[in-house]
Amino acid sequence: MSGRGPGPLGHGGQAGPPRRAEDFRGSAKRLFATLLVDRASVIGVMVLGTIGVGLSVVGPKVLGHATDIVFSGFVASQLPEGVTKEQAVDQLRASGDGQVADMVGAMDITPGQGIDFDALGQVLLGVIAIYLLASIFMFVQGVLTTRLVQRTVAGLRSEVEDKIARLPLASFDTRSRGEILSRVTNDLDNVAQSLQQTMSQLVTSLLTIVGVLVMMLTISPMLTLVAIVTVPVAGFVAAAIAKRSQPQFVEQWKSTGVLNGHIEENFTGHEVVKVFGRQEQAKVTFDEANDRVFGASFRAQFVSGIIQPVMMFVSNLNYVVIAVIGALRVASGAISVGDVQAFVQYSRQFTQPLTQVASMINLLQSGVASAERVFDLLDEENEVPDLSEALAPTLVQGRVAFEDVSFSYKPDEPLIEHLDLVAEPGQTIAIVGPTGAGKTTLTNLALRFYDVDAGRITLDGVDVRAMDRDVLRANFGVVLQDAWLFGGTIRDNIAYGREGASEDEIVAAATTAYVDHFVRTLPDGYDTVVDDEGSNLSAGQRQLLTIARAFLANPSILVLDEATSSVDTRTEALVQQAMEELRRGRTSFVIAHRLSTIRDASRIVVMEHGHIVEQGTHDELIEAGGAYARLYAAQFAGATI
Known part of the structure; x- marks a missing residue:
């Protein structure tokens, strides 16, 4: 609810930049455990990957056999016809071509x-x-x-949605809305992207490394040793370069953040910049920030860009060494030309997945860090569950009593202490006082968004903690200072107050709240689509829509938290009349700063620092000359001045 007191950490900080996982191993195990829920698919991925990689690895070896057929045929065509291979080898040795004789002797040919x-x-x-x-x-x-992957992330997304519905309001007070939204959207999307890119490639790369290594060993253990020796060299060089580029990337994104902040600030306050003639200063600041981004980005990309050429150089050096040693081995008859060709292909296949695995480590770390943030949200303590036999009264009279209630957001900072307040059915209780006095907290406690630390709150004599939350809240109608609308038509936004409401009931509620008139002036009437911020409506019109929603809900108890703060004076007078009609026969709690709107309340309660300092009717409190009288005088004296 708008205006509620801050939780233990106030309203939460800004969402921070992506971070590394604090418990990488534990979070990674938990993430992959969520994949194992669909064990059949995981096994299928592993089996299909093994078969696919196995076939890919066998390919070069078979292709090498084709090369042997071509090379053997070519060599055989150069030998005299009608002699055996042994005779041809003897003739070559006799002519002094010993190496060629060794090569021909190792080949399966017919001269x-x-x-x-x-x-x-x-x-x-x-x-x-x-x-x-x-x-x-x-x-x-x-x-x-x-x-x-998508089914796993969809399951996580459903878990998060269910979790948010079970979290206490205090959880939303300890972090910013943007932080929670980031976990539900950005972090889950990052988990999906990371898993999608790493799972298939990681499995394929690891299997390829193993398969290629086995095939290389079957061809030539010596050449395999040459190929493996270059791997740590390439890894060491890449790691050294990456270590130097990392600070540049940090500076790049830091300066980018400063630049984005400056742009957002100047776009948001464009009129202020214009009014005070600060365009040139804003441009100078932009140029300086832009230059820092350029310099940091150039250095980061230049240094990190060296990695690939270096890796290619090492790979090509490896290729040359293998080709030279392979040619010598072919000349000595120790290995065939086809096997050398296959080995060169394998050496390429061996270094490529190693590079892929190295490049996926950061991506995997990022995904696990996001998963850790999601798991952190899922591990939060749920709202205290309702009793197993929670009461669900069918007929509510509306008597609300606060009996010796104490409550604090922080254990060492008491907010409400030993408060007693009774609202009889049909009474309108106006709650006034300075900001932070605990006005909205009282209604939050009645709605069980928080539970009291001591004492109790009763509804018709029943402790609200013994009642089903949904049933309890269904008897309350709430209109907040911040008008909340969702993307949809005006009809949908009003009908949100009661499921299954008819068209006549929606129009009647709109008419009572003075919404019908302005809605009918719109081209699409009740079918006019508003966005989630209601930007195509004025602040007063948005407020009236939320009031119409409360009318439609037809609750037993009303909570009006500065409900008319966004409407003009004329509309406020009309709404006040409608409010009086709506409050008739209902218990109402009205939180107001404009004291003129609550003069007719059954009782006015003045709060300061979580305590009720005085209560009574408007006339009684004015005559008493206490806190209310001072507030009233200050407000209207200020207006007069």
């Missing part, structure tokens, strides 16, 4: 016979089939991963 195109065609078709199947398996895995 004089050219390339076996039938065998080559079968191998190539096999390679095409392998890669096609691998693509199909990886595609299905991607679809299954997307379905798994």
Whole structure:
């Protein structure tokens, strides 16, 4: 409710920048545990990924066999026809070509016979089939991963929505609305994006590393050792560069935040800037901030941009070393040309997933940090549940009694102490006093947005803590100082007061609240669409809509918290008449700063520092010459001056 007292941390701070997870391991385990709820899909992702990666890894080896067929056919065509391979090898040795003889001796060829195109065609078709199947398996895995991630995040989003409905009002007082909204939207979206990008790629990359390493070892353990040695070198270089670029990124986003703040401030206060002629100063400040963003961004991108060229250099150096050693091994007959070709492909496949895994670490950290913020919200203590046999009275007379009530937002700062107040059915109780006196807190306690620390509040003699919250609040109609509307038509906004209300009832409530007249002047009438801020209506019109909503609810008890603060003097007089009609036969609590609006209240209660300092009718309090009389005199004396 508007105007409620601050909770333990006031109204909450601004949402901070993204942070690293405080308990990365614990939050990551919990996040992936939510994925395991759909165990069948997780297993499916792993199985499909293993098959797809396995086929992809086998491809280069089979393709290397095709290279061997071509190379062997070419070599065989250069040898004399009609001799055996052994005779051809002996002839080569006799002519002094020992290395060529070793190479030919290790090959499966028939001298004089050219390339076996039938065998080559079968191998190539096999390679095409392998890669096609691998693509199909990886595609299905991607679809299954997307379905798994989105269902998991949808489940988390539902949990958060349910959680918000169960949180006590104090939870919303300890942090800003933007902070909570950020957890529900930005953090959950970041979790979805991080899981979507990392889960499939991480599984694929890790499986590829293992599969490629196995295939490389089967081809040549020595070449595998050469390929592995370059990996830590590349990792060390990349880490060293990343360490230098990180401060530049921090400065980039820090200066970007300053620039955005300056732009937002000047756009929001554009009229003030114009009025005081500060355009040039604003432009100078913008240029300075813009230059800082440019410098920091350039340095960050330049330094971090070195990583990829360095990684490519190390990868190419690795390629050259493998090619040279592989050629020597081919010349000695220790390995075939096709195997060298396959090994070069594997060396490329080996470094690529390592780079991907390294690049996904920050993304994964960001996702886990967001998940931790969501889990932190889900772990908050729920509102104290209703009793197992909570009372649900069907007929409420409206007698509200505060009996020796004490309450504080902070244990060491008492707000209300030993307060007694009784509102008889049909009475209008006006509550006045300075800001922070505890006026709105009283109504919050009656509605059980908070529970009292001591004493009790009763409705028709029944302790409200023994009542079902929904039933209790259904008997209250509340009109706040801040007019809250949601995106929809004017009809929908009024009908929010009571589910299933008929068109005639909606129009009747609008007419009583002086809404019908201005609504009918709009082109679409009751079908006029308003946004969630009601920007296409004036402040007074928005306030009248919320009053019409309260009329439609037809409650037993009314709470009017500065309900006419946004309407003009003429409309206020009309609304006051309507309020009198609405309050007839109902218990009403009216919180007001304009004392002229509560002169006819059954009883006026004056609060200061959480205590009732005096109460009575308007005339009685004026005659007493106490706090109310001073407030009244100050208000109207100020108006006169």
